[in-house]
Amino acid sequence: MLGKYIALIGPNGAGKSHHLSRLKKKLESDFKVSTFYAGRFQFKILPLNWLLKKIKPSKVSKGPKPNSRKREVREFNQPLVKYIAPIIYYFEYLLRYFFIVLPRQMSNDYVLVDRDFIDLTASPNAHTGLVKVLDWILPGPKRIVLEAPATVLFSRRQELPKEELARQLAAYHELDCIARLRTDKKGSLEALHEIILELRR
Numbered sequence: 001m002l003g004k005y006i007a008l009i010g011p012n013g014a015g016k017s018h019h020l021s022r023l024k025k026k027l028e029s030d031f032k033v034s035t036f037y038a039g040r041f042q043f044k045i046l047p048l049n050w051l052l053k054k055i056k057p058s059k060v061s062k063g064p065k066p067n068s069r070k071r072e073v074r075e076f077n078q079p080l081v082k083y084i085a086p087i088i089y090y091f092e093y094l095l096r097y098f099f100i101v102l103p104r105q106m107s108n109d110y111v112l113v114d115r116d117f118i119d120l121t122a123s124p125n126a127h128t129g130l131v132k133v134l135d136w137i138l139p140g141p142k143r144i145v146l147e148a149p150a151t152v153l154f155s156r157r158q159e160l161p162k163e164e165l166a167r168q169l170a171a172y173h174e175l176d177c178i179a180r181l182r183t184d185k186k187g188s189l190e191a192l193h194e195i196i197l198e199l200r201r
Contacts, residue, residue: 002105004199007038007116009175010146011168013157015183016114019146019192024112026193031109036100038093038115045095048088055081082127086120090134093117097139110196116141122171143177144195148184 008016020035027033043049093116104111118135120126148156153165179195181188 002102003032003034003108003111004196005101005105005111005113005141006196006199007113007141007143008146009116009119009143009177010172010183011122011153011165012160013153013155013165014146014148015156015188016146019183019189020112020114022189023192023196026189027110027196032107033110033112034104034108035112035114038096038113038117038119043092045099046088046092048092081125083130085126086130086134089117089120089126090138093138101139109200111141112196113141116143118143118175121175122168124167128171142199143175144192145172145175145177145180146183146188146192147172147180148182152184 008020010016017037024033024035101111101113117138117140118131120131121128147169150162150166150169153169154160154162157165178199181191181195
């Protein structure tokens with residue numbers, strides 16, 4: 001039986017990486033677990049990371065602490081970019097599934113990923129409608145949205161503008177998922193652990 005393929009998604013500062021690493025430790029005593037960072041605009045299969053550096057953004061926004069984690073919001077106003085980007089990333093994620101995820105599913109009980117293709121709906125550089133159509137035909141994971149109020153997200157990620165974090169939060173509110181968890185609430189890791197275990201019952 002193939003291992004359960006599960007993605008933690010949500011806005012920057014929601015605690016995806018933190019919860020993923022702690023969840024893995026809790027599960028490893030009883031299960032074989034594989035994790036990896038999927039990335040929103042990263043290539044792991046197609047050799048196109050150089051392309052991201054070549055395209056000049058129309059707008060670059062930073063928060064009050066832009067150097068804290070070297071993050072910035074790069075926006076491309078060209079309509080062509082918004083339509084081409086989802087298609088390129090669709091093939092990246094399709095190949096990633098067959099060459100990275102599926103082999104891990106065959107040898108693990110759980111394959112847990114930080115971010116997923118659907119995260120593109122929260123990007124200003126991808127056409128949301130096209131992303132959702134492509135996602136429908138993509139072998140995808142069960143998704144769990146991690147979230148917190150915009151003020152909490154900003155306190156965790158001050159390298160990004162408040163407006164960007166609020167926009168991301170609103171985008172994730174509209175996505176279908178198997179569960180939503182508030183990471184600013186006590187017991188979020190335990191609740192996440194229980195949801196993951198329930199998927200195997």
